[in-house]
Amino acid sequence: MTEAAPIDAATAASSGRRLSAGTQTYLYVSMLIIAGIVVIPLLTTATGGFKTLGELRGNPFGLPAEWQWSNYGNILTSQRYWMQMGNSLLIAGLTVFLTLLFASMAAFTFAHVKFFGSDFLLNYFLIGLMFPAATAILPLFIRIRDLGLLDTYWGVVLPQVAFGLGMSILLFRNYFKNLPPELFDAAFVDGAGYLRFFWHISLPLSRPIIATVGIISFVGSWNSYILPLIMLNSESKYPWPLGIMVYRGNSAPIGS
Amino acid sequence: MRGKWPVLVLFLPPALLLFTVFVILPMGEAARYSFYNWNGYGLPTQWIGTKNYELIFRNGAFRTALINNGLIIVISICIQIPLALWLATMVSRNIKGALAFRLLFFLPYVLADVAAGMIWRFVYDGEFGLVAGIWNFFRAAPPFWLADKQVAFYAVLSVIVWKYFGFHMMLFIAGLQAIDKSVLEAADIDGATGWQKFYRVTLPLLGSTVRLSVFFAVVGSLQLFDMIMPLTGGGPSNATQTLVTFLYSFGVMRMQVGFGSAVGVVLFIICVTLAFGYKRIFMRND
Numbered sequence: 001m002t003e004a005a006p007i008d009a010a011t012a013a014s015s016g017r018r019l020s021a022g023t024q025t026y027l028y029v030s031m032l033i034i035a036g037i038v039v040i041p042l043l044t045t046a047t048g049g050f051k052t053l054g055e056l057r058g059n060p061f062g063l064p065a066e067w068q069w070s071n072y073g074n075i076l077t078s079q080r081y082w083m084q085m086g087n088s089l090l091i092a093g094l095t096v097f098l099t100l101l102f103a104s105m106a107a108f109t110f111a112h113v114k115f116f117g118s119d120f121l122l123n124y125f126l127i128g129l130m131f132p133a134a135t136a137i138l139p140l141f142i143r144i145r146d147l148g149l150l151d152t153y154w155g156v157v158l159p160q161v162a163f164g165l166g167m168s169i170l171l172f173r174n175y176f177k178n179l180p181p182e183l184f185d186a187a188f189v190d191g192a193g194y195l196r197f198f199w200h201i202s203l204p205l206s207r208p209i210i211a212t213v214g215i216i217s218f219v220g221s222w223n224s225y226i227l228p229l230i231m232l233n234s235e236s237k238y239p240w241p242l243g244i245m246v247y248r249g250n251s252a253p254i255g256s
Numbered sequence: 257m258r259g260k261w262p263v264l265v266l267f268l269p270p271a272l273l274l275f276t277v278f279v280i281l282p283m284g285e286a287a288r289y290s291f292y293n294w295n296g297y298g299l300p301t302q303w304i305g306t307k308n309y310e311l312i313f314r315n316g317a318f319r320t321a322l323i324n325n326g327l328i329i330v331i332s333i334c335i336q337i338p339l340a341l342w343l344a345t346m347v348s349r350n351i352k353g354a355l356a357f358r359l360l361f362f363l364p365y366v367l368a369d370v371a372a373g374m375i376w377r378f379v380y381d382g383e384f385g386l387v388a389g390i391w392n393f394f395r396a397a398p399p400f401w402l403a404d405k406q407v408a409f410y411a412v413l414s415v416i417v418w419k420y421f422g423f424h425m426m427l428f429i430a431g432l433q434a435i436d437k438s439v440l441e442a443a444d445i446d447g448a449t450g451w452q453k454f455y456r457v458t459l460p461l462l463g464s465t466v467r468l469s470v471f472f473a474v475v476g477s478l479q480l481f482d483m484i485m486p487l488t489g490g491g492p493s494n495a496t497q498t499l500v501t502f503l504y505s506f507g508v509m510r511m512q513v514g515f516g517s518a519v520g521v522v523l524f525i526i527c528v529t530l531a532f533g534y535k536r537i538f539m540r541n542d
Contacts (some may be wrong), residue, residue, distance in 0.1 A: 106271035135283035162278035
């Protein structure tokens with residue numbers, strides 16, 4: 001956080017226009033108030049984790065009188081915590097890999113191959129952008145159950161990939177379309193087919209968009225809650241958002 | 257063009273298959289199941305026509321959920337978006353520490369929804385939380401807001417504003433950067449005051465960003481689930497249900513596949529109507 005330091009003449013001159021002292025006070029006071037509202041809940045929760053329940057009741061704001069490292073220590077050394085992190089990582093990793101693979105392949109055909117019905121098919125994928133996964137969650141559950149994928153990682157991964165496809169294909173296609181067409185012509189003159197063009201030219205040139213789609217789908221999967229909640233039963237397979245809800249039961253502040 | 261077929265046969269089917277099986281077919285099945293009374297075992301046989309839909313609209317909790325979703329949209333438009341815009345104009349000024357404040361304001365949005373819900377449940381806790389601490393400090397009996405069905409949803413609404421204003425602020429910062437500085441300088445030369453510049457120049461030029469921001473608020477409201485579950489789980493006595501938590505508590509928890517599917521269909525129709533309607537009416541020129 002930054003102090004509300006008065007701007008001296010030199011910096012004011014370099015920043016263009018000088019702000020009056022009144023305006024500056026107004027700006028910093030308002031921003032500090034909002035910053036306080038944003039940060040105080042986070043800080044008190046974090047420091048609350050170091051306190052005993054009794055101290056929490058008497059002294060919710062200040063630093064703990066006696067730091068209870070064991071609250072955090074117990075979590076960080078517990079096998080359950082690392083298992084949940086591992087589960088989250090595995091689910092997110094599989095989701096990212098499959099999303100990148102399938103979306104880039106489909107987007108490549110939409111961007112470079114002319115075929116009958118391509119516009120129709122692209123719009124078909126874009127339907128997925130219009131409604132949240134929650135709308136069809138019950139039939140999805142029945143389907144996953146009938147496929148025998150209930151309480152497996154795949155039961156979470158496959159629907160996540162499917163619901164991420166619309167956005168990912170859109171992003172990939174726009175990027176592929178903007179690659180210079182001369183590359184394409186040159187590759188064909190040199191005798192490369194679509195497959196080699198995709199693998200040796202399109203993908204290596206698409207690192208920025210691969211990173212973007214990868215991050216979007218990773219964060220989405222890492223934080224996702226409703227799909228694992230419905231598809232997973234055994235606690236050994238829980239990703240962290242489900243695990244944290246189990247912690248909630250015991251009223252230690254760090255879990256609550 | 258040679259060799260077109262290997263690509264089509266290899267590249268398209270995986271995405272197409274996955275998307276059809278896990279997105280499109282379940283949506284179609286939701287429409288079919290919604291006419292049955294079915295607990296998910298065996299095959300759906302008990303056709304009950306539109307009875308599920310009648311039950312939904314007669315359900316008090318569903319009406320609460322619908323009103324709550326509407327309230328979220330209203331609060332987003334009346335409080336969250338003006339707040340975000342106000343902060344965006346402040347942090348995009350050329351002052352010391354603006355970048356630090358920008359990052360700080362964005363922090364709640366980066367936090368996972370479930371974690372944010374947990375943190376605020378602790379903050380609102382009537383025994384150990386921050387709110388209790390403030391009340392104790394003034395020697396008053398601490399309130400249990402999340403357990404009081406009159407105020408619980410307002411408590412949830414403030415968490416929503418806290419969590420998502422940073423996202424809208426970022427949209428506005430991007431919008432402000434796109435405004436041509438010379439227009440504002442021209443207004444300066446014409447002797448416009450700060451407020452006049454904002455109201456007559458900046459705001460009209462931000463029109464498309466405001467419309468986009470409202471669009472995201474509407475879509476986000478219809479999907480809200482992850483943060484409600486750790487906070488209240490839809491309670492007390494269904495006072496804080498949203499459409500998705502209603503679907504979860506009444507469809508999934510009770511394994512009422514028919515009823516839950518009907519709720520899904522209603523949610524789908526609301527999503528599609530709002531998205532299309534909004535785009536057609538407000539975002540035609542963007």
